[in-house]
Structures are given as structure tokens and as C-alpha cells.
């Protein structure tokens with residue numbers, strides 16, 4: 158397969174790129190950090206260095222990618238809101254990195270999407286409950302989930318299948334910044350296995366790990382006030 162992975166210079170995207178290359182696929186890996194991209198190149202991944210928030214740069218960087226079988230848009234970031242002072246600039250940064258940059262990639266790749274290819278957007282299970290300080294991150298990932306579903310509707314005609322990958326906690330530089338206890342923390346290798354298996358099965362939503370995802374989905378069925386009370390208790394712990 159010909160595969161493009163954004164966010165391949167770190168964490169989940171990097172592990173996925175390494176695993177697909179090890180299986181003999183041709184992989185293009187996007188990132189920003191030059192030394193980390195160079196290290197990827199040494200392992201057989203074709204590096205693409207581009208800042209995804211710049212639409213024209215993304216269009217230029219992806220212009221020649223015409224025969225992709227699988228696209229995984231994994232680039233993203235997490236920042237938490239201070240519960241005492243809402244910060245619209247932080248909010249805009251998170252949405253820019255997690256939603257608008259993803260839209261820029263889709264725009265750039267759209268003319269070249271080919272029948273029977275797969276487009277996978279990386280969201281998060283975080284949007285299932287109203288976690289404290291997660292208003293920017295969780296809302297951006299709720300948007301990713303909706304975007305994947307809606308694109309799935311529209312891209313059926315082009316015979317492109319769309320998938321939303323929703324991880325729980327995965328040990329990466331993104332979560333290394335967290336100071337709270339992360340239940341069911343898994344390795345990037347485990348995350349990569351879940352993702353690759355989910356894509357082979359053609360699942361519209363690839364949620365993992367299973368038990369953690371099941372608990373969050375069950376709790377998300379509670380009345381909103383109960384969900385908020387639960388998340389307040391978690392925040393006070």
C-alpha cells in the first residue's frame with residue numbers, strides 16, 4: 158500500500174509509520190521537527206516537512222501524492238484550559254492544530270482521493286465526558302468525530318471509506334506532559350496494533366482500549382448533570 162501519515166515524527170503517528178514500513182508498505186510521514194524527520198528517513202519513511210496550519214503550504218507539500226491507499230491524519234496537540242480563566246487564544250490554538258489543520262490536509266488531498274482508499278482521522282475518547290479543563294481539547298475531538306461521520310456520508314459516492322480513530326491514553330510526548338493519573342495507559346505499539354487491526358476490519362470508529370472505551374461510552378449515557386458531578390469529583394481527587 159501507499160500510505161500517508163501526518164504527525165509521523167512522534168508518538169502514535171511515528172509508531173504507525175514504523176510498523177507499516179516494517180510490513181513492506183511505502184510510507185510518507187509528515188512532521189515539523191527536522192531531526193526527527195531525518196531519523197524517520199533513515200528508517201525508510203519518506204519525510205514531508207510542513208506546518209499543517211498553513212493551507213497553501215499543505216497543498217504544495219501534498220500535491221504529488223496521487224496514489225494513496227491509506228491516509229491517517231494523526232497530527233494534533235493537547236492543551237488544557239485553566240478552570241479559573243477562559244483563554245480564547247489557547248482555544249484557537251487547539252482547534253487550529255486538531256481541526257483546521259486536519260481540514261487543510263483533507264482539502265489538499267481531496268482531488269487525489271482514489272476509489273477503495275481509506276481516510277482515517279485521529280480523534281479521542283476524551284470527548285465522551287465533560288472532563289475538567291478539557292473544553293478546548295474535548296470539543297476539538299468531538300468535531301473530528303462529527304467530521305469523520307459526515308465525510309463518510311459524502312465520500313461513499315467516491316468509494317472512499319472514512320474512519321475515526323479514538324484512543325484512550327497512550328504513552329507519548331503528548332501525554333508525558335500530564336500530571337494526573339491516566340487509567341489504562343497503553344504503549345504506542347499497542348495503539349498501532351489496535352489501529353491497524355481496526356482499519357483492516359473497516360470499522361467506522363476504531364475505539365481503544367476496549368474496556369476503557371466501554372466504560373466511557375456507558376458513562377456518556379448518564380444524564381448530563383451526573384456526568385458533570387462525576388468529572389468534578391475526578392478533578393478534585
Ligand SMILES: NC(=O)c1ccc[n+]([C@@H]2O[C@H](COP(=O)([O-])OP(=O)(O)OC[C@H]3O[C@@H](n4cnc5c(N)ncnc54)[C@H](OP(=O)(O)O)[C@@H]3O)[C@@H](O)[C@H]2O)c1
Nearest residue numbers: 164166167168169188189190209232233281326327329331
Ligand atoms: N497520546 C494519547 O493518549 C492520545 C489519546 C487520544 C488521542 N490522541 C491523538 O492522537 C494524535 C497523536 O497524538 P500523540 O500522542 O502521538 O502526540 P505527539 O507525540 O505529541 O505527536 C504529535 C504529532 O503531530 C505533529 N503536529 C502537531 N501539530 C502540528 C501542526 N500544526 N503541523 C504539523 N504537525 C503537527 C507533531 O509534529 P512535530 O513533533 O514534528 O512538531 C507530531 O508529529 C493527536 O491527534 C492526539 O490528539 C492521543
